[in-house]
Amino acid sequence: MNIPLHDKDQKPTIAILTVNDGTRIFRGDKSNFADIVKAGHEFGAEVYVITADNVKLTENRMFGFRYNPDRRSWVRDWMPAPHVIYNRVPFRKMEMHPEVQQIIQACIRSNQVNLYNPSFFNKWSLFEWLNKSAHTRMYIPATEQLSTSFGLERLLRNYPVVYLKPVKGKAGRGIMRLERKIGKYNQPEYELSVQSNKEIVYKVHYSIDSLWKDVDELRGAKEYIMQQGITLTSYKGRAYDLRVLVQKNALGVWSVTGIGARVAGKLSITTHVPRGGSIEDPLKLLTYAFGQKEAASILKRTKRAAVVLAKQIEKSSGQQLGEMSMDLGVDTSGRIWFFEANSKPMKFDEPDIRKKSLERIIHYGVFLTKKARRR
Template sequence: MSELEQEQLPVVAILTIDDEKDLFRGNRENFVDLLQTGKEMGFLVYIVTVKDLKLDARRIIGYRYQFEQNIWQQEWFPLPQVIYNRIPLREDEMQPPVIKKIVDLVTHPTIRLFNPFFFNKWHLFEWLKKSRTTKQFIPSTQRLTTPIHLGKMLHKHPFLFLKPESGKAGVGIMTLRVNPTKALKFRLKIQDKKKNVSYKCATITKLWTRIRKQASQHNYIVQQGILLASIDRRPFDLRVLVQKNGKGQWDITGVGARVAGSLSITTHVPRGGSIDDPEKLLTSIFGIEQSKRILIRTKNAALIIARQIERGSGQTLGEMSMDLGVDASGGIWFFEANAKPMKFDEPHIRKRSLERIFQYSTFLAKPSG
């Protein structure tokens, strides 16, 4: 890389929040990978906390990783041109000083921030319902409001998912099935932090009481259950990483597959789910030709959905991971998008995902970006 090219590369800061014990919060392994990739690509990149990011200063305190000594070191850095938001938790992001700093960054004349906030599940479905091109991928979804509304949904769809609007890693998700031929016709399955709990009851009133107790103060959505394609009676979904490239356009970074654990409601790996090859799984069910068509349709759907989510959010977005399901007839369904994607375990996807962050940062920092 020439000196001229190096001079044109923006200073990139990774935003998190401070921590009394550990200097700052967040996934250390991810931060090290980002700093390593940035360094290899010729960028000046560092970690900064919301507290230390003083927007009226010329230099600010940040953290760099010393690979030789295996330690984090505090240093002075120039103010960044691009900020990558990796504040780890929703509750961190909802603190008033953090909200204020993010709002200040969104309107800042020289600093570009992308992915300012976590997504809310209800908002995602509202945005996607507004477009004819994305509406087709959405299972019937409503807010969980009253037992009467829940009963109506069950009448239309005897299999439902109940999901917290601001959930993470599948915690608090419930499934609900109705079998009118049985005395205890409602069956509720709850995915807790460590285990699954099943509950059977005869009336919608008792069911509602149990759901409200589980949901506590959290807002929930209720969604039509989709019977996904499965291997050995274990359903799987496709995990798609969509990022903007060096031209500022949405692109597919990679597609992985996650197979549900034998007792799990969801396909999350920490809950017994496993990583697999999407092409292999699809081919075993649909055959070579149809599986190729399904993968192409999945990628096209992910790009259309990403554009509509960005449009709906009104914010500058640079990446998101998506959970897309394929049903038994090859239909594609959207379940979830995450504005702070977890790292992909597939090495080729991981490498490209790290590089794309910096390619897009270069685009963002251009005067026309």
């Protein structure tokens, strides 16, 4: 006789998937996980943390970590088998470990559990997916794989500014900026800017060969893409982009949870906060550039674009996704551009976005639970 893994009357159970590394109980942002557990309690769901080595899909109980809010500590305990697994393995290298991949693939194939956001995004794959549809192609800057000096020279001929980005990069690490200028005797010069913590290191090259040698050395063995530079609208001389959080809601439908803005630091080639960027109100920034009426219109168009982009990413990935953050830019004419998406968003610092994001994590988990029970 087969014992059902889930009682149909059991409250929705969501496990936050991570890993341990032998030095701590589990990896990941513990304060974020604690907030998700507390949100689960508020909305009637059981939420706990589980490490990949404790996932046993044939069992009706698993070892997990429940949060004790009074002691602000995590306690290892037997937990009911989850209806939903929310993948928050924090680093690509950890996620690609054979044992972790084995568990993730088993969860994807399983009829007992719903896993969503099974992997990090690859930047090159994102642009390939979005170029497949006319509805999303319009938001994509010219983007190619960085492979030869000839390809780089061609892109620099077409666009005076080009960005080089690691395919598996995070938080602006490893990004390079190239600008083609006209120097003495009407000859081209290439200025290479590299972010070093919160400062920029500049170097001028007088030939593509010299530039390529430097770029090739800086990228090492990492895969890179090269991308058309967009002239973003700015606030008091500092460029900014929009950070959009898109999540599935209680009906399992993609919806924008909130939009924030990140302003580039004075000595930064990106808007990422760890690289010196700062947080601002998007309506304030857009109103400064375009006026109040047009700023409101741009934000509406941004929301529509983000949902269309999320749908296309999920469709092309062939995976079950539940949330992603996006970096979208607005150029000086008001056109919206897509730069990046992250399948494991960092916490948004804006309180209203943060609160709503936690609610939606639980609401979508409950939706998946109900969907599984109907099935």
